[in-house]
Amino acid sequence: MKLVIAIVQDEDAPKLVDNLMKNNYRITKLASTGGFLKSGNTTLLIGVEKEKVDDVIEIIKKLCKSRKQVTTSPSPTPMTGGVYIPYPVEVQVGGATIFVVDVDKFEKV
Amino acid sequence: MKLVIAIVQDEDAPKLVDNLMKNNYRITKLASTGGFLKSGNTTLLIGVEKEKVDDVIEIIKKLCKSRKQVTTSPSPTPMTGGVYIPYPVEVQVGGATIFVVDVDKFEKV
Amino acid sequence: MKLVIAIVQDEDAPKLVDNLMKNNYRITKLASTGGFLKSGNTTLLIGVEKEKVDDVIEIIKKLCKSRKQVTTSPSPTPMTGGVYIPYPVEVQVGGATIFVVDVDKFEKV
Ligand code: NI
Ligand code: NI
Ligand code: NI
Numbered sequence: 001m002k003l004v005i006a007i008v009q010d011e012d013a014p015k016l017v018d019n020l021m022k023n024n025y026r027i028t029k030l031a032s033t034g035g036f037l038k039s040g041n042t043t044l045l046i047g048v049e050k051e052k053v054d055d056v057i058e059i060i061k062k063l064c065k066s067r068k069q070v071t072t073s074p075s076p077t078p079m080t081g082g083v084y085i086p087y088p089v090e091v092q093v094g095g096a097t098i099f100v101v102d103v104d105k106f107e108k109v
Numbered sequence: 110m111k112l113v114i115a116i117v118q119d120e121d122a123p124k125l126v127d128n129l130m131k132n133n134y135r136i137t138k139l140a141s142t143g144g145f146l147k148s149g150n151t152t153l154l155i156g157v158e159k160e161k162v163d164d165v166i167e168i169i170k171k172l173c174k175s176r177k178q179v180t181t182s183p184s185p186t187p188m189t190g191g192v193y194i195p196y197p198v199e200v201q202v203g204g205a206t207i208f209v210v211d212v213d214k215f216e217k218v
Numbered sequence: 219m220k221l222v223i224a225i226v227q228d229e230d231a232p233k234l235v236d237n238l239m240k241n242n243y244r245i246t247k248l249a250s251t252g253g254f255l256k257s258g259n260t261t262l263l264i265g266v267e268k269e270k271v272d273d274v275i276e277i278i279k280k281l282c283k284s285r286k287q288v289t290t291s292p293s294p295t296p297m298t299g300g301v302y303i304p305y306p307v308e309v310q311v312g313g314a315t316i317f318v319v320d321v322d323k324f325e326k327v
Contacts, residue, residue, distance in 0.1 A: 002322065003114070003208050005221070005263070007246050026206070028116050028152060030139050030248050043246060043263070045114070045152070047208060053323070061327045097244070099221050099265060100323035104111065105162070105209035109170045112223070112317050135315070137225050137261060139248050154223070154261070156317060213220065214271070214318035218279045 001103040002053050004046040008096045012064040013042040019059055020046065053100055066095035110212040111162050113155040117205045121173040122151040128168055129155065162209055175204035219321040220271050222264040226314045230282040231260040237277055238264065271318055284313035 030043040139152040248261040
């Protein structure tokens, strides 16, 4: 038995949780913030058989991989003296940090 | 030294924390949600000597074991066209998921 | 690769997170409460190379070590019949509990 600890961006968490549950993985969601990834993030605990670890990591990669996204929402540009001009910007979104830890003993009661 | 990671239902958490502390176990409570168990749940971190792991698991089992409970609160029954009739229903409550992880190094400063 | 799980007091957390990030450590902050330490506490997950574990523990020790602090804020003294008299009191602050866990597999995607 292994415990997969996955730290993902908040915006990627719902579809990841959905997908993992559809694949019969059981997840606990911890509230977490900052540090590993710039914006708000979510920590998931996923208990899986050793043979399933790579499958779980594949799912996380597919849904949470760090990628570029074009956004057109106004971004604060201090250079323009407080006038916010909306224009398309490419931002890095997503990304995940995954720790796999060995489990000595697993019990469901 | 072992780290016991226990995910229990919110409603079972207070009496479990109480009981563990009375038995001199030290606990950290993490905010957690959904996934492993249907309703809101709480994740506890309990650092214990190897020899105490089974005692901790016994306490969790005793207080959090999945069990049936009869409730008489009205339950929404879509079959009756929106009219909610209060009647006794047997629901599954409690339950816990426990991971025991080996600790390389433990420090209290 | 090791995972350092550090439970520190809320008031020590910001300067610890700051210091660790300045030293290029990556941190995830989990919301946590009570148990290990009297007041509110914060749980940090820090993924580090084996060789860096002692350095991380030293930083935590330096910034979070349990210490005495003199406070002059009024403390409720039931003995005086509800009259709160402000006077200097020495209180224990800080303190940290650290678990180091081995990581089977680490991925950043
Ligand atoms: Ni195993
Ligand atoms: Ni040990
Ligand atoms: Ni390693």
